Amino acid sequence: MTAIKRDKPYSSTRNACKLCTPLGACVAFKGVKGCLPLIHGSQGCATYIRRYMISHYREPVDIASSSFSEDAAIFGGNQLFNTGITNIREQYNPEVIAITSTCLSETIGEDIPRLIHEYRSIHAGEELPAFVNASTPSYSGTHLDGFHEAVLALVKTFGVEGPKEEILNLFPGFVSPEDLRYLKDVLEDFGIGYILLPDYSDSLDNPNWTEYTRIPEGGTSITEIARTARAKASIEFGSVFNRGNLPAKAETRKHTLTAGEYLEKKHFVKNYSMPFPMGIKATDRFFETLEEISGKPTPLRHKRERGRLVDAYVDAHKIVFGKRAIVYGEEDLIIGLVGFLDEIGMDNIMVVSGARSGLLEKKLEDATGKSPSGISVLDDGDFETLRETAEGMKPDIFIGSSKGYYITRKLDIPLIRVGFPIHDRFGAQRVMHLGYKGTQQLFDRIVNALMEYKQEKSNVGYKYM
């Protein structure tokens, strides 16, 4: 494994391979029942983030803004904050208002917990929604840091100690609504009581409505989040989590606990941390953990799903063997994908992430159980550096978000769209990544893309391959 050396020192980011922190926090907060996110900053932050999420999920995504003005930027945004909260209550009557900060509000030193406290004292005696806030300055880390900061904020704010309950916390990370539905099926098949956080499987993938629903149904309720502190165990998917900007966080001494780590430390909830269950080995680890926690064997349905996946691996092994893949996006997704591609005999030639935890190489080694030779690792990377490097590498396939399309178009190779954002294909909410089932879908897509490529590039025009 080699880290890519840049010709020039970093001076600009050309076509970013990351998004800003508040976006991730908003996605996570959308997975809380009755919750309306408020971005404490300029109007544009909320609008851009809404547009970006709407284009992926194809759902209404209401996120309020405190609509900072020039005066607020100079004298502080407390007035706008108060008006904002009151207007949200009036329009949405939410159970929870989840506030994310921005580069603007952080730079001028807005103290959101104090603003919440003040609002509560001004409106003492009224029935108020619950409040939670995540510190998400966009100059620090990526959307993944925002996502995990929000999850951490939720368990910190709402977790309530009490007698232990026979339930499992599952912190799935930033995955698709379909992945979330799958995970719930798995836990239900096991007969395990669980709290999935966040759960935007309904709120970001609604059925059609007969009435416009201001706050979509679904999500983890704060009563459920309260119970996370009393659970028997937690499982969290990921390796890097909110350490996407670790060096700078260490400098500013920001803690970097994950939700699972926090609950373990504070409430003695045993934490099982594992990479995304992608591929057979990683999914086996997930199912073995579920067996351990529940004391029950894996239900037959999932055993058979695994069996079919092995069968598929065998049937298509020659199609994928030795194919050179470039994987890009969030570090935890990359680690999951590399483990999977490694076990089907594909060559991972380069991974690129816009995050800069400095952990990517190490965590890749941990996840694959070896030091995969021949992988170039680019963290703090961008798409232009990816493009320049990829051109000489003769890749066969790219795996990542829509944003790499301009490169694969030029290289004339397939792109398998996974993760976020998928802005140029339909059904992003239903793309699966996790478990035997998600791996099966990914595997089929990769195999078919390679078959299609071969078919289209051949002069013969086979209709039987």
Place this chain on the structure above:
Amino acid sequence: MDAHLSERKAQIITKGTGESAIECSKQSLAGSVSQRACVFCGSRVVLYPITDALHIVHGPIGCAAYTWDIRGALSSGRDIYRNSYSTDLREKHVIFGGEKQLYQALSGLIDELKPKAAFVYSTCIVGLIGDDVNAICNKVSREKEIPVLPVQSEGFQGSKKDGYKIACEALLKLVGTKNNKAVSPISLNILGDFNLAGELWMLKDYYEKMGIQINATITGDGRVDDICNAHQAALNVVQCSGSMMHLAKEMKEKYGIPFMKVSYFGIEDMSDALYEVATFFKDDSLMTRAKKLVSEELGKLLPALSFYREKLQGKKAAIYVGGAFKAISLVKALRLIGVQTVVAGSQTGNQDDYKLLTELCDEGTILVDDSNPNELSAFVKETGADIFIGGVKERPIAHKMGLGFCDHNHERKEALAGYEGMLNFAREVYSSATSPVWQFTKLSS
């Protein structure tokens, strides 16, 4: 829960209820889910289609990431503008300043890309951390010998509309800086068309058929050199007046170039634009050619439209777009295909345009400024609209409410301007409003 916040009452009126003029041009209310964006968005979106310039966003990554290749604006030349460049400011820059970072980024990118000019967009925190962006721009401009223009678009300074003005200010620094183009006395600049899906090329073709030279296109398929020579045109023809009127007014003041406000959406407005331009040049041959062009185009278009008119007769539409002037054209265009407008609104319309819009609309039409999902969903329900004309943020509202949808925003990939565009528009409205899928959404309600 109310459909709208009490402070917003004056921004919503119903035609024919003894209404007073709509209130507009106000800052969005804190806590509302406005469909508007910020100052940066306004500036960025206007300058975006200048194809051979470097556009670099000075700030943390978000603002650049969310505006990467988002417009459907096409180029006949270079495509630098379709990339997203950012100084990607980090903690240390927030503490120690980002000037050095900006200097290095600019110098490196100019060497690499050889753009004709560079636009440097300031985002929220730039002013707060005290970066002297002007000084850096001047320095790099001297060193690299290209214009390097600061666009002071800190998001919190106002609304998207203020961003338009700031973009015009940046353009004004280019206009008049060159005189190296042969410009005919019968020439014009196209202002406020962004060449979405190649619309500008259609318009250019119409004007050229009339015998008019197109000098600069600002900013659709824009070229820095053309903008520098823009002061040589005889006339500025302004569409999207919300964004470009400031530039037109300033050019009139400074260079004495008259301007006229037009719209290219719908048959009436498109034809009026051509006739008004022909009238301006006081040349009968231009008018003759304009009439010939219009009659040829209508000869092809009207028979094709009659099919849609028949199918769409009696349907009702809700319109929510960026500016009110566009809404006016849309009301007329919809009328032409048998569709009645029942809701009409915009993010940033001005008083004059709203006045015209109100006059044009039928009694009972709801007019709204700076709306939000709650209001829009309530209005479509109240009025029983069948189709929504809006942008990407309105689409899911329409679809969730069981309405058809036509994208008329800057991200679209379909040409909707001109005669050809009118046919596309009719086809799009038809294919959405009459789709059989609505039987299922209606059934469940």
